[in-house]
Amino acid sequence: MALFAVIGLGSFGATVALELTSLKHDVIGIDTEKKYVERLSDQISHAVIADATDEHVLEELNIKNCDAVVVAIGEDIEASILCVLHLKNLGVDRILVKAKSKSHHMILTHLGITKIIHPEEDMGIRVAQSLxxxxxxxxxxxxxxxxxxxxxxxxxxxxxxxxxxxxxxxxxxxxxxxxxxxxxxxxxxxxxxxxxxxxxxxxxxxxxxxxxxxxxxx
CATH class of the missing domain: 3.30.70.1450 (Regulator of K+ conductance, C-terminal domain)
Known part of the structure; x- marks a missing residue:
């Protein structure tokens, strides 16, 4: 059993958190939106209303002890990048990030993130392949x-x-x-x-x- 954190509990982040939970892992789900946190509060190990762009908050949540962190922040590219910077400052080794655009992807690459996820693009490829x-x-x-x-x-x-x-x-x-x-x-x-x-x-x-x-x- 491993410990993972998922930051951003929209559709993609919630799916990741629930799937990891079904695989018997401990999951810390983090979002600034109360409704998203409450939706998962009874389904994952820990669901927290918190601002992941605040390094002190991440430190208090002991994020550095996680085996990996998934940054699934959606529309706010600046928040995503700030979160990634804080995670790297805290010494988190495995960071997976959802990218919204090519420019977002490029910035993440420059930050040293090697696992960048494009959910919509990946799903589009899968649909096309299945057809x-x-x-x-x-x-x-x-x-x-x-x-x-x-x-x-x-x-x-x-x-x-x-x-x-x-x-x-x-x-x-x-x-x-x-x-x-x-x-x-x-x-x-x-x-x-x-x-x-x-x-x-x-x-x-x-x-x-x-x-x-x-x-x-x-």
Missing amino acids: SYPMVRRYMALNNERYIVKIEVGQHLNGIEFRQIMDHSDGVKTLLLQRGSHVIYDVALGTLLQEHDILIVEGPVEILRKLATRFAFK
């Missing part, structure tokens, strides 16, 4: 070039040898195949695919995009 590749049920970026994707086998591929699908997919590694409750970790190229099989594969994003088109529902 373009409906057979891809879930994906996770390992970095800008490599992804892990979960792909469902459609009826049109029922009985097709796995090798036919993986042809010319150099660099793609098959992590597992799930068939009902049965999981196969070493998938032989001669394996005959069945409708509703689930494949988890990892590789370069460009190769995965080409591979995904072979799984496209007909």
Whole structure:
């Protein structure tokens, strides 16, 4: 169990705080708006009405003892930057920040923040991906070039040898195949695919995009 702080309890911040709580972590939720704090007061470890742009307030809350801090302040870029500066002054190592704009992102980069989040942009990408590749049920970026994707086998591929699908997919590694409750970790190229099989594969994003088109529902 870890201790996290989420500063800014709007839609994004509240979602992060609740998800961390569901994962059995302790969460300190901070916001200047009473209504946001009260909304989460019974659902997370600690919900506090406080001004995170005041370094003394953050110090009193022992924020420096947190394993990581998520700055999810929305519209007020100045408040976000002030908060980040105070967190760095207090010696917080892991700071994740929600960025509102490209200029906000650039300033955060100059402040040494390496984990910058664009919730709306990220969601837009996910929606576009789901529309373009409906057979891809879930994906996770390992970095800008490599992804892990979960792909469902459609009826049109029922009985097709796995090798036919993986042809010319150099660099793609098959992590597992799930068939009902049965999981196969070493998938032989001669394996005959069945409708509703689930494949988890990892590789370069460009190769995965080409591979995904072979799984496209007909």
